[in-house]
């Protein structure tokens with residue numbers, strides 16, 4: 001029996017996440033290349049109602065059980081292991097998101113299969129599967145070959161096109177009865193995003209500051225540039241963690257997703273978790289002292305230099321230009 | 324509470340990274356190590372908990388280059404005990420490291436005190452498996468929550484805040500003993516002057532515990548390690564600062580941004 005491919009359909013607050021469709025699209029290509037079926041697993045009490053949207057899969061395995069709603073990683077992994085066995089899956093794709101983080105590692109321990117994290121590319125190589133992962137904040141790529149095509153893979157959000165995984169077809173649905181041990185961790189409530197003084201998702205121009213800005217006082221330089229250009233200041237995680245700007249200004253995996261017309265990244269290395277939140281910006285300009293900073297690989301314009309020196313200079317030039 | 328914080332240094336990615344001759348690993352000679360942000364936050368969260376409710380904080384690391392500095396720094400910040408697990412452990416992937424840490428935390432036949440909290444970071448940038456927390460939780464049979472930004476004790480459990488996306492967070496109750504993957508502490512990590520670390524190095528000791536490595540330190544090999552090709556690389560604006568600023572102003576004007 002061939003190893004089938006199984007993806008864990010991720011959901012949050014009753015909707016399927018983009019990563020679900022990203023994995024379905026890429027999983028479909030891989031399944032076709034390997035000549036095996038593509039299956040999806042949907043867990044939780046809303047599973048049945050969402051299954052019809054997963055038409056890119058040949059079959060959806062549904063575990064309709066309220067204990068799996070907002071369940072911790074080990075509970076989810078235990079149910080997923082049961083589906084994996086039922087589906088005779090050899091390769092399991094799981095979203096590398098905050099929501100699903102942890103599930104893959106536990107599943108790999110339970111299934112005694114390799115766990116490969118941070119995956120950005122997948123290809124078939126004969127019967128083997130080659131995975132390309134991104135390490136060291138985006139500076140290094142590694143290839144791992146699963147010679148028997150078996151493993152648990154955590155897929156980087158944004159690595160694949162979500163549209164490729166959307167389909168009007170109706171998938172076959174199979175209910176799986178799994179006895180789920182009541183999770184020890186209990187979900188209490190959601191805490192809604194902080195509404196800050198400005199909504200950075202609605203700005204045309206964002207001046208983004210990273211650790212390279214060096215101290216709180218320097219954030220003012222960015223504020224002045226933002227005011228001159230008619231935009232707002234946002235930041236990478238270390239700046240927020242230092243308390244230099246409020247949480248509502250964080251861009252990235254845990255923070256906001258922004259798509260301004262201009263994203264000026266000052267002293268930001270371009271780690272994948274930051275990139276996730278700003279990659280859709282129309283024009284990305286990066287200023288960084290490190291000519292090898294990963295941000296330059298994706299930015300439209302790059303400047304190697306000291307942001308602290310550059311910001312006031314740019315502010316003056318823009319003011320002069322505007323007259 | 325009985326709090327353990329697990330630490331591991333990571334290569335400083337602001338430095339140049341070189342691929343070693345085997346084409347499968349980083350050139351060790353040129354690596355500069357530093358504490359990762361989330362590890363510093365995990366230490367901070369532990370010290371904050373200790374300040375709130377009397378706790379004993381133990382920092383634990385597997386032997387590795389420069390790790391003593393991180394352990395002494397944690398002691399200087401207020402940790403009570405530092406332990407270094409020794410053996411031939413270099414190159415352990417997450418699962419193997421979790422096996423050794425689990426054996427230290429809960430030797431065979433022993434049980435973990437009910438008020439035990441194990442704090443570590445959720446993910447690493449330097450290991451393809453990248454997540455020790457869930458492995459450790461699975462091996463110890465404990466609950467696990469990651470991407471956590473606050474930990475509040477309440478009787479025999481802790482209430483933690485986990486980040487999802489877009490600023491949305493969720494609150495979870497986690498019974499102890501538990502493993503928690505810290506993303507950020509409730510406050511920025513405290514600064515400790517170098518003189519204080521120097522002083523602690525004279526008075527405090529790092530305990531060493533010899534561990535037997537598991538049968539295998541890795542579960543799979545790397546086929547190839549390489550630097551990403553600069554696809555769609557940025558158009559670089561070059562010249563003296565003035566000139567570069569002028570060029571950028573032109574770009575902004577051309578895009579109707581000014």
Ligand SMILES: Cc1cc2nc3c(=O)[nH]c(=O)nc-3n(C[C@H](O)[C@H](O)[C@H](O)COP(=O)(O)OP(=O)(O)OC[C@H]3O[C@@H](n4cnc5c(N)ncnc54)[C@H](O)[C@@H]3O)c2cc1C
Nearest residue numbers: 210211212236237252253254255267268269273289290307
């Ligand atoms: C689960 C998870 C969720 C995460 N969520 C987010 C998130 O939502 N948002 C986010 O941003 N990160 C997030 N991260 C963290 C992310 O991995 C990076 O650590 C972070 O983005 C790095 O921020 P940075 O680029 O500001 O800092 P660094 O990576 O330290 O980069 C600083 C840069 O500044 C440059 N520099 C230094 N001095 C100067 C100067 N004077 N002028 C110009 N350049 C200078 C340096 O060369 C360097 O490139 C998350 C991580 C995890 C594991």
Ligand SMILES: Nc1ncnc2c1ncn2[C@@H]1O[C@H](COP(=O)(O)O)[C@@H](O)[C@H]1O
Nearest residue numbers: 329330331384385443444447453454455
């Ligand atoms: N060798 C180690 N010794 C002690 N703790 C470790 C070790 N490796 C990892 N950890 C802890 O587990 C976390 C996650 O590890 P990793 O998955 O390798 O990043 C690290 O931040 C540490 O908190």
